[in-house]
């Protein structure tokens with residue numbers, strides 16, 4: 001049996017809604033454990049911690065808990081009776097077993113009624129270390145023994161496993177992410193899930209048939225992101241609708257901005273109809289020639305639903321690093337038949353809004369976007 005204590009970050013700062021956030025975190029831990037076939041025997045909340053007991057191996061538990069947003073860090077613990085003799089005996093046994101070059105003790109006293117203060121507990125443990133010839137080193141210890149004195153017992157552990165932080169999925173509303181098959185929208189979706197949103201996806205593909213998406217990179221990306229939110233919906237529609245209607249009717253260099261405005265308009269209509277709170281894209285400011293501020297303004301022309309661009313200020317390297325830490329980079333750069341590669345390479349970099357509006361009107365993108373809704377399928 002493995003006992004795990006879970007600490008959360010921002011959730012603990014919530015005042016009135018604290019119980020709601022804590023409950024939803026516990027619910028998520030349960031659901032994600034179940035999805036990954038962990039044997040969770042017990043889960044309880046209290047003293048700003050979540051306590052779990054698993055009948056599964058540590059190596060299996062660790063990656064699964066890293067999927068749960070809202071967790072700052074977690075620890076595998078030994079639970080010891082809350083009296084000084086038992087605590088000292090435990091510390092002595094660990095020190096003898098590990099025999100570290102140097103040691104530090106870090107005690108937290110959640111139960112303020114415990115008769116010794118944290119500092120005094122540490123001092124007592126320090127005396128045991130000294131008696132065994134182990135040096136105390138507070139600045140750069142080779143080994144740390146942490147203890148948390150809670151109401152019923154004392155938890156001991158020697159290392160912390162960092163979670164991703166963030167907020168529990170489902171506590172910040174539902175958003176629709178435009179997923180392209182490139183790397184940025186994967187990172188953007190992950191960041192929104194991390195911020196507590198439930199994320200569904202809309203993808204415009206360049207195939208002649210939706211079924212060609214089976215086993216595609218897009219499906220794999222959604223599966224990977226679903227590790228963090230259990231499940232989601234993937235909506236797809238062909239890019240050809242836009243291409244056939246607009247082709248040859250404007251200067252090539254405006255293709256990128258027009259297509260972006262069109263997909264946002266489709267997404268907006270779909271989002272309103274299906275009660276999403278916002279749309280998300282992987283747009284970045286000024287990273288590539290088409291992402292100038294003028295172009296971003298043009299692409300968001302006439303979009304009135306909140307539009308989130310969580311990668312707006314990211315350096316390319318920051319996005320790559322993020323994807324690498326979640327093992328999504330290799331998948332995200334796999335070759336894919338993406339519609340933006342069909343679109344004109346020489347994009348306008350400074351699209352004038354007035355001129356752009358005229359093109360949108362001439363092509364009647366509004367009506368096209370409305371009609372396109374009929375072609376969206378749940379994959």
Ligand code: ATP
Nearest residue numbers: 178179180182183184185202203204281282283340
């Ligand atoms: P990405 O790496 O996500 O493709 P990018 O830096 O290549 O982003 P663009 O290709 O210009 O930038 O796309 C910007 C954003 O527009 C994407 O992050 C995505 O949210 C949306 N987008 C682009 N193409 C599609 C598509 N075919 N289907 C759905 N959304 C798309």
Ligand code: MG
Nearest residue numbers: 180181182340
């Ligand atoms: Mg792209």
